[in-house]
Amino acid sequence: MDFSDSPEEAQFRLRLREWIRGNDPGLPASSTDDAYWAGQATWHQSLYDGGFFGTTWPKEIGGQALPSVYDVIVDEELAAAGAPPRPSLGYLVEGILEHGSDDIKQRFMPGIVNGRDRWCQGFSEPDAGSDLASLRTRADRDGDEYVLNGHKVWTSYSDDADWCLVLARTDHDVAKHKGISASAVPMHQRGIEQRPLPMINGITKEFGEVLFDGARVPAANMIGAAGEGWSLAMTVVSYEREPHELGFAGRYAKLVNDLTGQVRDEPSHYSTEQVRELGWAIVETEMLRTHVYRRLSDRLDGVSHGPEGSVDKLLMTWTEQAVGHAALSVGGVAAADGADTWLKVYLYSRAQSVMGGTSQIQRNLVAGRILGLPVS
Amino acid sequence: VAIVAEELGRGLADTAFLGPTLAAEIRRLARASPAASPETVALCLPMSELAVADHGHARQGALAVDARGATSALLLANTPDGQVLAQVSLPSPEIRTDLTRLAAVVGPASAVVPVCQPSGPLTSEELSRWTAMGLALTSADLVGTMRGAIDLTVDYAASRRQYGQPIGSFQAVQHLLADALVAMEGSRSIARHAAWAVDALPADAALAAAAGAKAYCARAARAVCETSIQVHGGIGNTWDCLAHVFLRRPLLSSEVLGGAGACLERVLAYHGIGDSHGLQ
Numbered sequence: 001m002d003f004s005d006s007p008e009e010a011q012f013r014l015r016l017r018e019w020i021r022g023n024d025p026g027l028p029a030s031s032t033d034d035a036y037w038a039g040q041a042t043w044h045q046s047l048y049d050g051g052f053f054g055t056t057w058p059k060e061i062g063g064q065a066l067p068s069v070y071d072v073i074v075d076e077e078l079a080a081a082g083a084p085p086r087p088s089l090g091y092l093v094e095g096i097l098e099h100g101s102d103d104i105k106q107r108f109m110p111g112i113v114n115g116r117d118r119w120c121q122g123f124s125e126p127d128a129g130s131d132l133a134s135l136r137t138r139a140d141r142d143g144d145e146y147v148l149n150g151h152k153v154w155t156s157y158s159d160d161a162d163w164c165l166v167l168a169r170t171d172h173d174v175a176k177h178k179g180i181s182a183s184a185v186p187m188h189q190r191g192i193e194q195r196p197l198p199m200i201n202g203i204t205k206e207f208g209e210v211l212f213d214g215a216r217v218p219a220a221n222m223i224g225a226a227g228e229g230w231s232l233a234m235t236v237v238s239y240e241r242e243p244h245e246l247g248f249a250g251r252y253a254k255l256v257n258d259l260t261g262q263v264r265d266e267p268s269h270y271s272t273e274q275v276r277e278l279g280w281a282i283v284e285t286e287m288l289r290t291h292v293y294r295r296l297s298d299r300l301d302g303v304s305h306g307p308e309g310s311v312d313k314l315l316m317t318w319t320e321q322a323v324g325h326a327a328l329s330v331g332g333v334a335a336a337d338g339a340d341t342w343l344k345v346y347l348y349s350r351a352q353s354v355m356g357g358t359s360q361i362q363r364n365l366v367a368g369r370i371l372g373l374p375v376s
Numbered sequence: 377v378a379i380v381a382e383e384l385g386r387g388l389a390d391t392a393f394l395g396p397t398l399a400a401e402i403r404r405l406a407r408a409s410p411a412a413s414p415e416t417v418a419l420c421l422p423m424s425e426l427a428v429a430d431h432g433h434a435r436q437g438a439l440a441v442d443a444r445g446a447t448s449a450l451l452l453a454n455t456p457d458g459q460v461l462a463q464v465s466l467p468s469p470e471i472r473t474d475l476t477r478l479a480a481v482v483g484p485a486s487a488v489v490p491v492c493q494p495s496g497p498l499t500s501e502e503l504s505r506w507t508a509m510g511l512a513l514t515s516a517d518l519v520g521t522m523r524g525a526i527d528l529t530v531d532y533a534a535s536r537r538q539y540g541q542p543i544g545s546f547q548a549v550q551h552l553l554a555d556a557l558v559a560m561e562g563s564r565s566i567a568r569h570a571a572w573a574v575d576a577l578p579a580d581a582a583l584a585a586a587a588g589a590k591a592y593c594a595r596a597a598r599a600v601c602e603t604s605i606q607v608h609g610g611i612g613n614t615w616d617c618l619a620h621v622f623l624r625r626p627l628l629s630s631e632v633l634g635g636a637g638a639c640l641e642r643v644l645a646y647h648g649i650g651d652s653h654g655l656q
Contacts, residue, residue, distance in 0.1 A: 003572050264648045275649060279640035282647060283566075283588045291565035314558045366557055367550030371530050376545035 001297050003290070009073060016077045019050050024083040031251070032344035036084060037157060037205040044087045044115030047074075053086060054113040057093060061109035068244060068296045075250025076289070082254060086247040092119055092165060095236035099182070099224035108163070108184055120161035122152040122185070122210060123233060130361050132167075133176045133230060137212060139168035139183065144219050146170070148185065148212040154355070158208045159194045161187050165236075166217070167229050180229035184221040191215035201347035240356040241313035244292045248316055252285045252323050255345060259323075259330050274329045281326035284319040291315055307369035310362040317352045317359055324349025378516040378571035385520025385629070386527075388621055390476045392416070394517065394632070395442030398510050399450050402426075405502045406461045407495040411448075416440050418449035418464060418482045424634035426503075427451040429462055429488040436484055441632055443469040443480040453488055458497025462488045474628035475621050504579040510633040511586035512574050515567040517629045518593040522560040525604040525622035529553060533607055549607055556603045559596035566592050584646035591639035594630035601626055 047053040055070040057063025111117030128135040137150020164185045171179035195209040324346040331342020353359040367373045395416025418427040418438040427438035440449035453462035469478035533544030570589035573582045601623040605612040612619040
């Protein structure tokens with residue numbers, strides 16, 4: 001296995017490095033400040049227009065059909081330059097690519113990829129978290145439309161979104177996994193109420209609640225057939241477990257670089273214990289980077305996308321929480337409100353073992369599907 | 377070489393491999409002729425570096441690792457021009473923690489003979505690259521040991537029954553084993569990168585990559601092999617069960633050329649954070 005760049009990759013990396021110098025918008029980290037979200041659409045479009053977003057997706061939807069390693073190069077270079085991370089949309093794109101008709105792909109994909117249309121995801125509900133298939137939001141047919149009623153939660157950035165990928169029950173007479181359908185729902189309409197839900201670190205864009213009260217969606221916006229929503233959801237969450245789809249390895253590298261710089265500038269201010277936490281965060285982040293390369297290399301050798309996503313999600317979680325612990329240790333708890341960026345990074349890191357399937361669910365999947373342990 | 381080391385670790389092989397490989401590699405770097413008889417390397421306690429001799433005698437107590445069949449061990453001797461390779465004869469090897477590989481004690485009074493080294497003293501860059509190789513090899517050995525321990529434990533959890541069911545069907549046991557697998561997979565990724573880095577990166581970056589891998593693998597291996605003992609229950613705490621052999625081997629492999637503390641220091645030093653913090 002080779003971890004070095006090919007000549008084409010090296011050239012891409014240099015071109016990107018040059019581009020970042022002129023185009024870094026200087027946004028704060030996504031996990032600590034709502035200001036990131038205010039500038040994210042412009043940043044996404046700028047990355048896309050520069051040729052550095054969606055590089056690995058098919059050309060028909062606005063991508064460049066390059067190998068996955070190009071996304072990793074983008075993540076590494078953005079992190080090294082201190083620029084904001086690449087927007088995390090891969091899981092939506094992969095889900096729609098795999099399940100959407102040609103009509104759906106033509107209408108929706110280019111806007112997602114180039115960043116002109118903003119999307120959010122309406123999966124979880126107050127009573128359907130880990131047990132997602134028990135969701136109760138309903139979509140009832142009315143002529144050429146469906147009428148939506150229900151309550152979604154953890155709909156990140158829904159107040160900025162133009163579209164929401166909604167899972168709703170269209171058939172109440174079949175097994176719970178089989179009666180769910182997915183649709184692209186326009187967010188700018190009556191019948192949709194947004195309720196921000198501040199995270200424990202104070203940011204408000206990441207979590208929200210969306211209430212559908214008679215909102216309407218054209219039947220032609222259904223993605224996949226009626227009743228196929230569960231398999232689309234499983235595609236989406238499996239990609240949501242992959243660090244390279246999310247670009248999170250780059251986010252951690254940026255945080256660790258910043259922490260390292262802070263300690264290096266005034267080493268005598270930090271105790272052995274603080275430096276040790278930082279050391280582990282550096283090592284974990286390096287582990288995740290090399291793990292992403294190994295997975296991409298396996299993929300090139302024909303190893304398909306499967307339950308190992310749960311292993312990757314757990315490794316990503318351990319890394320983020322090690323970075324969080326280093327941030328807490330180096331930043332301390334005495335910083336004033338407004339100067340407590342490292343505390344915010346730490347608090348945000350607690351969500352990683354819950355979002356995209358809790359660590360307990362991932363461990364169940366590893367035990368059953370990879371280790372082949374018996375079910376009780 | 378890393379792939380061989382991983383498989384030997386998985387199978388708890390008692391073949392001498394790590395010691396002779398490290399000895400041959402440092403001879404190659406020093407452009408010395410190959411060893412005439414089986415040899416290994418001597419490390420100064422607590423094993424994080426090659427032992428050093430002054431005035432023809434080993435400076436302090438040292439341990440020759442993986443010494444089964446070896447009649448001598450290599451170490452460094454200080455000379456006015458720098459550090460050169462030297463050789464020390466070994467007594468019979470004995471068990472030190474690891475039941476699969478033997479170690480020989482090098483007493484402080486042991487006489488040391490220089491090895492003919494036409495190209496002069498070893499540079500610090502050559503020593504860094506050699507240390508990187510040793511860390512990559514021991515990391516691979518740790519990954520193999522973790523794989524072997526997980527296989528053993530998963531088989532046991534599927535066959536051992538309590539409350540009328542295999543214990544591997546209980547979520548508490550499943551989660552322990554899932555964590556073990558995840559720790560092994562992360563270790564494997566960073567260890568493979570370290571093996572690649574030994575030759576592909578500049579010496580200081582290769583050493584940092586290998587030290588990061590070793591710190592990660594050492595911490596993971598102890599946790600995984602402790603999990604193996606736990607899942608085996610009472611029998612896992614007896615000499616009758618293989619689980620303790622899987623715990624003992626990584627305890628030793630971890631310390632060879634530096635465990636988690638020493639390796640974290642190397643990583644931090646590479647990032648410009650000095651060694652005043654004493655993480656060992």
